[in-house]
Amino acid sequence: MTDINFKDSDRVDERAPAAARPVLTDVPEGPVRxxxxxxxxxxxxxxxxxxxxxxxxxxxxxxxxxxxxxxxxxxxxxxxxxxxxxxxxxxxxxxxxxxxxxxxxxxxxxxxxxxxxxxxxxxxxxxxxxxxxxxxxxxxxxxxxxGMGPGEAEAVSKFLRAMIDRDDPDKVLQTILQAKAGASAKDVT
Amino acid sequence: MTDINFKDSDRVDERAPAAARPVLTDVPEGPVRxxxxxxxxxxxxxxxxxxxxxxxxxxxxxxxxxxxxxxxxxxxxxxxxxxxxxxxxxxxxxxxxxxxxxxxxxxxxxxxxxxxxxxxxxxxxxxxxxxxxxxxxxxxxxxxxxGMGPGEAEAVSKFLRAMIDRDDPDKVLQTILQAKAGASAKDVT
DNA sequence: AAATTTATGTCAGTCATGTTGACATATCTG
DNA sequence: CAGATATGTCAACATGACTGACATAAATTT
The missing domain is CATH 1.10.10.10 (Winged helix-like DNA-binding domain superfamily/Winged helix DNA-binding domain)
Incomplete structure (x- = not known):
């Protein structure tokens, strides 16, 4: 079988001057994930x-x-x-x-x-x-x-929430983001 | 949910007949997440x-x-x-x-x-x-x-890895799954 | 050496799901 | 009443999946 030649995994991000991204622009440069x-x-x-x-x-x-x-x-x-x-x-x-x-x-x-x-x-x-x-x-x-502890499971949830755009959330998204530990999510209207 | 479709005819002739999904079948019933x-x-x-x-x-x-x-x-x-x-x-x-x-x-x-x-x-x-x-x-x-600690970031990575099918992983996937904490993996074969 | 398998390419048609633009209808609001 | 809003619909089109069939070159097996 063919070999895959691997490159350096975490290379430095040297993008052009990050243009006009309204959100997330304040994020410091770092290695590409x-x-x-x-x-x-x-x-x-x-x-x-x-x-x-x-x-x-x-x-x-x-x-x-x-x-x-x-x-x-x-x-x-x-x-x-x-x-x-x-x-x-x-x-x-x-x-x-x-x-x-x-x-x-x-x-x-x-x-x-x-x-x-x-x-x-x-x-x-x-x-x-x-x-x-x-x-x-x-x-x-x-x-x-x-096999993951409650703290780890919480970290997963926290990560996923933080991956979502918060500007102008729709009704459903608002409900989801507001739902804290074990809140049942029915009835949006 | 965006794209990434399935279905294969043409190729995968030699792959195991994924009839019985061996993994995940022993998972006990619990609340829907x-x-x-x-x-x-x-x-x-x-x-x-x-x-x-x-x-x-x-x-x-x-x-x-x-x-x-x-x-x-x-x-x-x-x-x-x-x-x-x-x-x-x-x-x-x-x-x-x-x-x-x-x-x-x-x-x-x-x-x-x-x-x-x-x-x-x-x-x-x-x-x-x-x-x-x-x-x-x-x-x-x-x-x-x-704002997440290293343990929390590790939990995210662990979760995502565990979400992926492990049966019959392709070459690229194998590489990714083998790559442990920050190790820039080279040469798998 | 011949036969077969494999890796890839390609032609031809179909389907699912997205898009734009235009317009209709009912209903709410100022 | 006039206009905005929520929804529906017709028509055309684009993308990226799919299937089936077939072609070619190179590797592998017999």
Whole structure:
């Protein structure tokens, strides 16, 4: 088999004068974190891979998973909320959402205070799918956290939170970031 | 959740029939880790978002980023290696690779022991792009790790490693997983 | 030496999911 | 009432996955 020639891992970052990055500009220069960058890639690749196999049997893809997941977790989410979370266009969302509605994974209900809004709710069928997929992903997470102390698990959570953009958080993100130890996260509206 | 798809036909003929997922099956039931699942989603969304803006200016997408990143980091990677890492088909890779070759971000060289192989190397231009993008992502990582103790940072690394499938790791993954605390690993074979 | 396997490339078509732009409808708000 | 807002929809297009089939050169096996 072919050898891979390895380069110096932690090279000094000598980028051009870091242009206009509003956030994060005050971060001091340091070695490039190739390790974390690549671990994140592989970890996320395998993390989402868990769900893919099940989704295929349902004729769904990741787009459907994301939508039904967040609707299930945050009942009463509006279309606009969902657009903020997923960062896609309403046309893209519309197509995926229509499938989930047609196949009975999600239902809509007009908002009571604002009847233009379409509040989204997962059906029992939708809930079941979400729980199944989240169970697979939880298996992987539990496996990864096994043997780690509570302080270490807390460090993981703290790290992930700090990786997320805090400027202009949407409703769902706000809920997640505010959720401290063991707060149940339902009801966004 | 962003990209990184699965499915392989064409290649992986000799791989073990991943029918039974041997790992992770013995994990006991427990509460669903909604928190980590969603934190991973948002963290990864923003993590890859950093690079997206720069890539757009180059007329590239995430596919090109992944390819030039791994080629730059692991010079002499073969096409087959890259397919293992990215988990895409050779047809998909071919298109993206051709662009990077045509535009001078990557060069090929026939393998010396096996002249059928095309060893891939990043050019200075390719290196520069990779370092620029990795710098942005490092900024975010450094920001997230700031204020965390060395034990906590180690916990993050340990968690991410444990999130990755260990069965049948490809060459690149093996290298990454073997690299212990700050060791600049060279020569695995 | 011949046959087979392997590493890679390529043509051709399809699908999923993202995009933009334009426009319609209902409803809320000043 | 006038305008802004929340949502839906039509149409076209781009990217990056996919499948299947086939081609070539080089290595390996028989």
């Amino acid at each position: 190739w390790d974390i960058i690549e671990l994140l890639f592989f970890a996320y690749r395998d993390f989402v891979g868990d769900a893919d196999h099940v989704l295929e049997a349902f004729g769904f893809g990741r787009a459907q998973h994301r939508v039904v997941h967040f609707v299930s977790r945050y009942p009463g989410l509006t279309v606009a909320d969902l657009l903020d979370v997923l960062r896609i266009t309403k046309q893209s969302l519309g197509r995926v959402l229509k499938q989930l509605l047609d196949e009975g994974y999600i239902v809509q209900k007009a908002g009571d205070s604002d009847r233009r809004q379409r509040l989204l709710f997962a059906t029992a069928k939708g809930e079941a799918l979400v729980v199944k997929l989240a169970g697979l992903q939880t298996d992987r997470i539990s496996h990864a956290l096994r | 909604w928190d980590i699942i969603e934190l991973l989603f948002f963290a990864y969304r923003d993590f890859v978002g950093d690079a997206d803006h720069v890539l757009e200016a180059f007329g590239f997408g995430r596919a090109q980023h992944r390819v030039v990143h791994f080629v730059s980091r692991y010079p002499g990677l073969t096409v087959a290696d890259l397919l293992d890492v990215l988990r895409i088909t050779k047809q998909s890779l071919g298109r993206v690779l051709k662009q990077l070759l045509d535009e001078g971000y990557i060069v090929q060289k026939a393998g010396d022991s096996d002249r059928r192989q095309r060893l891939l190397f990043a050019t200075a231009k390719g290196e520069a792009l990779v370092v620029k993008l990795a710098g942005l992502q490092t900024d975010r990582i450094s920001h997230a790790l700031r």
